[in-house]
Structure formats: C-alpha cells, structure tokens
Amino acid sequence: MFYERTVKQTILNVNETFPVLLVTGPRQVGKSTLLENLAEEGRKIVSLDNPTIRALAKTDPELFLQRYAPPVMIDEVQYAPELFPYIKTIVDKRKKNGDFWLTGSQMFRMMQNVTETLSGRVGIVQMLGLTNSEIFGNHFPPFEADPQQLIARIAQAKPMTVTEVFERIYKGSMPAVYKDDKMNLSIFYESYLDTYISRDIRDLEQVANETAFLNFVTAVAARTATVVNYEALAGEVGISAPTAKTWLSLLISCGVVALIQPYSNNALKRVVKSPRMYFLDTGLCAHLLGWGSPQVLENSAMSGAFFETWVVSEIYKSYLNAGKKPPLFYYRDNNKKEIDLIIYQNATVYPIEIKKNTAPANAVKNFSVLNILEQTNEEDLFTDAAQLKTTVGTGLVVCLASDVLPVDKKNWYVPAWLI
Numbered sequence: 547m548f549y550e551r552t553v554k555q556t557i558l559n560v561n562e563t564f565p566v567l568l569v570t571g572p573r574q575v576g577k578s579t580l581l582e583n584l585a586e587e588g589r590k591i592v593s594l595d596n597p598t599i600r601a602l603a604k605t606d607p608e609l610f611l612q613r614y615a616p617p618v619m620i621d622e623v624q625y626a627p628e629l630f631p632y633i634k635t636i637v638d639k640r641k642k643n644g645d646f647w648l649t650g651s652q653m654f655r656m657m658q659n660v661t662e663t664l665s666g667r668v669g670i671v672q673m674l675g676l677t678n679s680e681i682f683g684n685h686f687p688p689f690e691a692d693p694q695q696l697i698a699r700i701a702q703a704k705p706m707t708v709t710e711v712f713e714r715i716y717k718g719s720m721p722a723v724y725k726d727d728k729m730n731l732s733i734f735y736e737s738y739l740d741t742y743i744s745r746d747i748r749d750l751e752q753v754a755n756e757t758a759f760l761n762f763v764t765a766v767a768a769r770t771a772t773v774v775n776y777e778a779l780a781g782e783v784g785i786s787a788p789t790a791k792t793w794l795s796l797l798i799s800c801g802v803v804a805l806i807q808p809y810s811n812n813a814l815k816r817v818v819k820s821p822r823m824y825f826l827d828t829g830l831c832a833h834l835l836g837w838g839s840p841q842v843l844e845n846s847a848m849s850g851a852f853f854e855t856w857v858v859s860e861i862y863k864s865y866l867n868a869g870k871k872p873p874l875f876y877y878r879d880n881n882k883k884e885i886d887l888i889i890y891q892n893a894t895v896y897p898i899e900i901k902k903n904t905a906p907a908n909a910v911k912n913f914s915v916l917n918i919l920e921q922t923n924e925e926d927l928f929t930d931a932a933q934l935k936t937t938v939g940t941g942l943v944v945c946l947a948s949d950v951l952p953v954d955k956k957n958w959y960v961p962a963w964l965i
Contacts, residue, residue, distance in 0.1 A: 547725050551580050552685040553673055556869035558584070560669035561644040565637035568623075568648045568660060571673035572801040572827070574738060576721045577649045578621050580673070589647070590614050593621035600625050607632045616645035623648040630663040637667050651800065674801055674863050675719025675827055678963065679703070688868045689861045689965050691889060691896035691940045693958045697950045706963040708844065708902075708946050715856045716840035718829015719863075735833035739763075753793065758783055762793050766803060767834040770825045771851040771858070773818065773878070774805065794823070801826060804862055809875035809888045809895065811919060811936065816880040826859050828852055853902040853962070854886060857944050860965040861887070883912045894939040895919065900962075901945045909943040910957045 603626035825831035877885040941957035
C-alpha cells in the first residue's frame, strides 16, 4: 500500500529550484518509494545498494554518470561520495533544475561531502516515517497553537481512543509495518536494527564495538523524553562520556533521535541548559525496550514518556514535511518547573503540556513562569539581530480529550489525534 506523503509538495518545490534534490532520512521511511512514484517518464532509477553498480560508481564515477545520465535518481548515494565532484561538473554545465535526485540514509557520512562539493546546487529535504494524519489520508500544515485551525481539522481527522493511540505508538511509523496487518513487528524491527548496525554503523571509526553501540541505543530508548545526561548514559553502557556524546550525535544525524533545546531568555533565571532527547519512531523504541504488546505498554510506568515522545515526534514531523526547521523548545528550571514543549514563532512563545489523560487538571499551572517575558525584551533566537518583545501566546494541553475545548480564556485542550 502506498501512502500519499505530505512532504511531497516540499520535494516538488525543491526540485523546481535546485539542480540536485537530496532526500535524507532513516532507512525504511519511504524515501525511494516516494521518489519512484514522483519520477517522470525518462528518469533513470539506480540504487547503490547493488554491489556491482556501487563498484562502478566508486571506481569510475565519470563512466557511471555517462551510463546513468540525468535526469536520474540515485538511491543510497552515500556509498559513492566519489560521484559528487562529477555531479557538480554536470550541473554547472547543464544548469537544469531537477537533474539529479539523490537519497541517503547516512547523514553523518554524506553531509560534509555534499555541503562542500554541491554548495548552492543542492536542496536538502529531511524525511521521517509516516505521520498519524498521513495514515488516515490527511495532509495538515505544520502544527500551531491556533484553536480555530485545530477545530477546523476535526471534520477530517479520525478520533482515536487511548487503546488506538497506544496501538499506533507500539506499531511505529515505518510504512512497511502498515502494508500487512499480520506482520511480525518483532522480526521487522530486529531486521531493521541488524541492517542499521551492519550497513550504516559497522564501517564507522566512531563505533568500534557494535554490541556496546546497540546497548547504547537501548539506553537512549529507555530515556526518551528526558534531559540528556551523557555521564549517566556512558555509565550505563560502560563507555566514556565523550563517546556517548559522539554516538548520540550519530543517532541524531541519521534521524533516529531528535534533540529539543531548552528555551532561553535573559528574563528567565536558573533555566536548565541541557536538551531533551526523543526517539523519532516509537515502534523501534518499544521494540528496543522489549514491550510485548500495546496493552502492556499502555499500562506501564513508561506510558507517559511514550505518549509524550509520540506527540513531540508528530509535531516535529509536521514541520519537516513542510520543509521547515521545527521551532520547538522546552522549559525547565532549577525549581523543577517544567513545560513539555514551546513553539517559538514571530517573537511569541506558545506553551504546550502533553498529558496522557482526557482532561488533566492543573496542566497549565507552569505556564505562568513565562509571563515575565512580556515585561522585557530579548534578542530574537534565530537572527540574534533585533531586540524584540516576547509575547506569550495561546497555551495548549495535548491530551486524550475528545474535542478542542477551552481550559480557560487563554489555554485549550487539544486531542492528540488532531496533530
């Protein structure tokens, strides 16, 4: 079954703007499938997963590009970085947008070569797994704290019970797991991990011990939705803190984990400065931790962390699908006052709490820590250029409510299935 992807329009826009389109993301998220469905007649499609073709690309890139001349789609291009200088020569000569479509699942091996060789010639689109809305056939814009916009979604969105939500969390976001209802998830994710370790990690100098690395990935999964602590991760796996930092950066680079940075402002004192980490596929996360069923996960001590991880990943993907950097932060201070998520846009902060309840009480109590922002100026987080007064916008409580409902005059309950 082919799922129409929201990121499709972003890819088409980049294709019309740059001679080289590079779609990156983890394995099995549907990069090749989407591009193959978008490919026009006459575009050649070739994969460097094929050892013979890969050898030609590496040993004689000029001959390879004569055989597979543009327009062409080259899958898993990270296996032959030798191609990049020759692609540059061709695009500079032809000056035709959309000539090269590239996919890659190893950002950490590829990006330095791409940015150095194809600077100004390549448009990069990051693609992750299916969103909940895509599974239901919807293509919503990036998630924003706009109650009226969210109310308008209700006519299209499919309501979900807590059981259905945890079935989705347990299953994850890989398109392959939705092709067959009888698929054995344990076998699928175990094969996925084996492919990831053997193909994407084994030949990296940063990872000398595959077993220790797999243990590290499992330790990160167990700490999803928590503040990063390199010393604790290192101690649990038996590696050094610098190694833990390097390995986490690998997981981030290849789209397995996302870091949400703390929101900072001169007016806010004693703010925790470490980022929070989230697994971007809850199915893989659940498999790593050995949860046997959605019901067991729903009733576990980690159910809240998994629910928060799922909500954050859905919001995160909604921005990537639109070709935008997710403007997401969180808040925590030394008094342990915490706000799960903050959307920062146009000098306005929109606080969001994430709760696995239908109508959680006192969920907005910590939003008041942001009120001091409206009494001061700060430098814009992205430009560092202008002094702007920060406004506190509408607050949301993303939960298992059945409708978009007001908490009070400024805050709203929002069903998680509306993201």
